[in-house]
Amino acid sequence: MLTKQSHLSKNEIRDQLGWDIKPEGACQGEWCLPLSIEEDTAGFEVKALAKALHMPLVEEPELSLSALGPSAIAGHALTSAKAPELALPDLDGNITRLSDYLGQKVILYAWAPY
Amino acid sequence: MWQALRETIRPKGAELITVGMDTLGAAGCAPAIQAANAAHPSLIDTHHQMASLFGIVNIPQAVWINEEGMIVRPAESAPPPPAPAAEEAAAPEGLDALPARMQEIMVEASQIQSDPAAYHHALMDWVEQGEASQFALSEAVVIERSKPQSDDRARGHAHFELASEAATLGHKDLAVKHFRAAHALVPDSWTFRRQAWSLEPVDAAGPFARFWQGPHPDRPEAWPYEGDWLSDIRAEGPANYYDPFSGR
Numbered sequence: 200m201l202t203k204q205s206h207l208s209k210n211e212i213r214d215q216l217g218w219d220i221k222p223e224g225a226c227q228g229e230w231c232l233p234l235s236i237e238e239d240t241a242g243f244e245v246k247a248l249a250k251a252l253h254m255p256l257v258e259e260p261e262l263s264l265s266a267l268g269p270s271a272i273a274g275h276a277l278t279s280a281k282a283p284e285l286a287l288p289d290l291d292g293n294i295t296r297l298s299d300y301l302g303q304k305v306i307l308y309a310w311a312p313y
Numbered sequence: 314m315w316q317a318l319r320e321t322i323r324p325k326g327a328e329l330i331t332v333g334m335d336t337l338g339a340a341g342c343a344p345a346i347q348a349a350n351a352a353h354p355s356l357i358d359t360h361h362q363m364a365s366l367f368g369i370v371n372i373p374q375a376v377w378i379n380e381e382g383m384i385v386r387p388a389e390s391a392p393p394p395p396a397p398a399a400e401e402a403a404a405p406e407g408l409d410a411l412p413a414r415m416q417e418i419m420v421e422a423s424q425i426q427s428d429p430a431a432y433h434h435a436l437m438d439w440v441e442q443g444e445a446s447q448f449a450l451s452e453a454v455v456i457e458r459s460k461p462q463s464d465d466r467a468r469g470h471a472h473f474e475l476a477s478e479a480a481t482l483g484h485k486d487l488a489v490k491h492f493r494a495a496h497a498l499v500p501d502s503w504t505f506r507r508q509a510w511s512l513e514p515v516d517a518a519g520p521f522a523r524f525w526q527g528p529h530p531d532r533p534e535a536w537p538y539e540g541d542w543l544s545d546i547r548a549e550g551p552a553n554y555y556d557p558f559s560g561r
Contacts, residue, residue: 201360201474217366255468259475261487266478268471269365269462276368277459280384280452282376283366287332287356290339290346295330295354298382304327304440305378308315308391309358309369311334311504312345313511313523 200267206242216267217283218252225252228279232272314394318433319353326380327440329353334361334372336477336508341523360477363388364504365470368460371503371555377439377449385439385449387459390555392427414530415521417543424551432558447561458559460501469498473505480512488512489537496539503554510541 200215209220218225220243224233236247245265249256253272258265270278285297285307297305319329330353333342338359346355363369367376368388375391378384408416435448443449450458476491492509499505510526513536518525527541546554 200365201478253464253467255464255471257468257471257475259479259487259491262475262479262482262484264475264478266471266474268467268469268474271462271464271467273456274462275456275459276462277384277387277456280455282378282382282384285332285362285366287358287362288339289354289356290343292339295356297330297378300328300330300378301382302380304322304325304380304443306322306327306329306391306436307363307367307376307378308329308331309334309363309367309372309374309388309504310331310345311372311507311511312337312341313335313507313526 202245202265202267203263204245206239206244207248208242209238212243212248214284214286216252216254218270227283228281230273230279314396316349316351316353318394319351322437322440325440330356332356332358332363334358334363334369334504334508336360336480336512338481359481360474361504361508364473364502368462369504370460370499370501377436379444379449383452384455385444387450387455389458389559390427390432392429392432392555394433395429412517412519412521414525414527414543415518418524421543421546421551425554426552426557427555428558431560435558435560450561465498469495469502469505472498473508476509493538506538506540506545507542509538513537 212218212220218227221231224231232252234251236243236251246256249267253270255268256265272278282297286294288294315329322329333346335341336359339357342357371390373391374388376384376388377386408419439446439448472491473495476488476495479491480488495505507526511523515522515525515529517529527543528536
């Protein structure tokens with residue numbers, strides 16, 4: 200996830216990082232990680248959040264941009280079998296969310312034009 | 314072929330969602346999407362969220378998700394539906410007219426192995442039987458079979474996103490720096506490598522520009538990456554390009 204922000208809201212953490220912030224901690228499906236950091240008025244501070252969720256934070260000063268990598272805490276690409284939210288545009292820029300398809304089986308097929 | 318499959322699975326309560334993974338975004342994916350003229354959602358993933366969220370490392374790969382939003386098969390190679398016998402028997406034409414590198418690429422590509430019949434038998438079994446299908450995996454197995462993750466690999470994903478954004482913004486040197494870091498940290502990702510290679514302009518490639526994925530024949534020293542498609546597939550072996558379908 201790319202960001203120029205110093206803080207992220209709970210909604211941004213859910214939509215862009217795939218973690219639900221609940222009283223029991225940061226959760227993916229039934230799996231929760233207790234959080235020792237607290238939310239302030241601006242949200243969760245990105246550097247502290249990255250450390251708490253075991254996500255690498257790589258900064259690129261020339262672009263004033265940072266990238267948060269996925270969490271490595273589970274040792275696998277998937278921490279849970281619950282599909283993370285995926286929100287992507289089509290050619291017209293309309294956003295489709297994977298969660299829009301609850302109630303149907305989905306074959307999510309990755310391809311590339313190269 | 315996937316569109317025909319989609320028409321078969323839709324009445325059975327399943328949907329096909331395709332995701333084009335390309336730093337060039339809509340501009341890169343548009344020709345293929347428009348040519349397909351598909352009725353299913355055709356989404357565009359500029360910075361390879363499919364890699365960081367689902368562990369995609371090659372294309373084509375697919376993830377199966379049930380009605381409750383649970384993954385029942387993690388990212389794995391997803392060959393196109395088997396072609397009719399008449400199409401399979403047709404020999405490719407015009408190979409001799411291709412540039413030498415493209416001919417070599419076609420030779421290696423012809424040795425890549427997959428099992429479309431086994432994969433699509435399993436897919437239809439799951440579409441029709443749901444959780445009763447032997448091919449729907451338990452949560453524990455789904456997690457176990459998803460790609461390994463480590464701090465280094467996760468850092469590689471972060472570098473890749475920075476590379477892709479830098480490329481989008483026209484910062485070539487920064488893009489190369491971060492692509493190279495991503496390649497080193499996630500060495501088994503063909504999508505990370507091929508994306509970077511596909512963005513390198515090679516005027517000798519002509520209409521094959523994005524598939525050339527290697528140095529200019531007269532200026533190999535200008536190539537900014539450690540590997541290229543032809544060298545890497547020869548080193549790894551075309552038979553190892555895709556993991557075999559794991560079935561149950």
